[in-house]
Amino acid sequence: MITIHGMTDSGNCYKPRLLAALLEIPFRHNEVSFLDGGTRDPAFLAKTPNGKVPLLELEDGRTLPESNAILCYLAEGSRFVPADRFARAQMMSWLFFEQYSHEPHVAVRRSLVVYPQLAASATPERMAATLAGGRKALAVMEARLAVAHWLVDDAPTLADIALYAYTHLAPEGGFDLAETPGIARWLARVAALPRHRPLDWTPAG
Numbered sequence: 001m002i003t004i005h006g007m008t009d010s011g012n013c014y015k016p017r018l019l020a021a022l023l024e025i026p027f028r029h030n031e032v033s034f035l036d037g038g039t040r041d042p043a044f045l046a047k048t049p050n051g052k053v054p055l056l057e058l059e060d061g062r063t064l065p066e067s068n069a070i071l072c073y074l075a076e077g078s079r080f081v082p083a084d085r086f087a088r089a090q091m092m093s094w095l096f097f098e099q100y101s102h103e104p105h106v107a108v109r110r111s112l113v114v115y116p117q118l119a120a121s122a123t124p125e126r127m128a129a130t131l132a133g134g135r136k137a138l139a140v141m142e143a144r145l146a147v148a149h150w151l152v153d154d155a156p157t158l159a160d161i162a163l164y165a166y167t168h169l170a171p172e173g174g175f176d177l178a179e180t181p182g183i184a185r186w187l188a189r190v191a192a193l194p195r196h197r198p199l200d201w202t203p204a205g
């Protein structure tokens with residue numbers, strides 16, 4: 001069975017767990033957290049020198065870091081990857097947007113708010129910069145979701161799963177989703193997908 005090494009409370013780690021649940025892919029969850037030094041443990045660094053979770057480990061020992069790459073691996077050939085070439089590229093475009101324009105603001109601001117261990121990094125300047133950056137990213141999503149049910153075409157793709165992870169946690173970082181009603185409706189749509197699981201879900205056993 002595959003293993004997903006991850007920190008339950010991390011949105012990046014939630015992405016592959018949620019996808020595996022939606023696609024009924026069995027996996028083992030191994031809790032590895034940066035809060036207790038788990039990502040700096042020599043045994044973990046031997047698997048992934050960048051020392052970040054999530055990390056996918058296959059049955060044969062091969063490992064794959066980067067949440068959105070893990071999504072692509074797990075979803076290949078599934079309904080979450082469009083067959084159309086342009087739609088597939090649009091999905092990738094959202095995945096890159098998520099990592100460069102959304103996660104560094106929306107996710108980072110939330111982590112600065114919710115983890116006391118990071119309090120020293122939560123300077124007024126950083127909080128202001130992540131608020132501005134996050135609002136800009138959410139406005140980009142809202143422009144699409146005010147007029148569409150899904151980020152790409154008319155069905156959920158990996159773009160929706162990747163962006164759902166930290167967008168549904170955005171209020172914890174001080175973002176008011178009442179300002180983006182299209183996003184609020186889309187969050188409810190993702191949460192209603194069959195076999196959707198919440199952030200704190202891990203498989204039994």
Ligand SMILES: N[C@@H](CCC(=O)N[C@@H](CS)C(=O)NCC(=O)O)C(=O)O
Pocket residue numbers: 007010011012013034039051052053054065066067068099
């Ligand atoms: N681009 C990476 C980001 C992963 C990442 O930053 N993970 C955090 C937890 S959310 C982590 O492991 N941090 C540990 C560290 O930076 O030492 C991905 O999407 O997987």
